[in-house]
Amino acid sequence: MKAIVALVGPQDVTVTAHRPGTDGAAVGVRVGGSLIYINDLDTVQAFHAAWRSGIEQGRTLPTRPDPDLVRPVWGVSEPVVMMSAADVPPSHARLERTPGRPACLWITLGRVVFGVHDQLALRSAAAAFRQADQLAATTFLPEPDLSVRYRAEATVQRLLNAPRRAGPDRATPVAAAAAPSPQRFLRMRSERAR
Incomplete structure (x- = not known):
């Protein structure tokens, strides 16, 4: 279902x-009766790009x-539309011109599809998404530097897979002698008793 x-x-x-600054950060954009919660920086940027294309x-x-x-x-009452967006859903702008009718921009x-019918509507809504793009820079946590994590994981793997070495202060580990099973213990006792 799409909401227009x-x-x-x-x-x-x-x-x-x-x-x-938290893992649950979001930027909320309300345009008229629509409210969109955007949950990541890439989605904010994609939505802003769609509005820039619309301009x-x-x-x-x-x-x-009109x-x-x-x-x-x-x-x-006026309808209200609410959406939560993440992971860059499809976003684009398309101008529709029908002979004998005013142009309409579909974003x-x-x-959620916005039918933008005039310049004033376009400029005010586009300004909201421009502001959201600026606000997103301080709202979302920065992407972690994964190269540090990958280097740490490689070091741990190397250490875990390295053969154990006996040092001068450490004796080579020796397995403990296995305890006799109960049946063997009884047999040993009966042999001693003879």
Whole structure:
């Protein structure tokens, strides 16, 4: 299932860091009635890239919003869409031009599709993802330097696989003599008794 969020006119946006500097860190981006929790730096960067591509493609969008595109529906509140994203889900922008109709920019972020209908909506939403990209640099833990870990693992493996050496202060280990089994013990006693 995909959720479509229509964006018309300037959007109310909020960008926040959640649990920064922890393993559970996230950047929250709210655009209108949609809220996206982004759980890693690569996903933030991919989503920002989709909006940057949208700005390039969306130059032909109308400059003035058309409020008729998002008229309220009697008896129904505005829909709310929430998504958590990680591991770089598909994200892209595509401009649609239909003869006789204004252009519409479709920006897909995972299972949320934004239908952007004008320049004001595009600029305000793109600014939110630009801010998220900047905030992500201080929200997520830095990637660990795995080369140090790999060198440590190689050293441990080398030490574990090396043959044991007897030193002057250490005698070569000798296996302890096996204790006689109970049957053998009884046989030995009966032979002594004869």
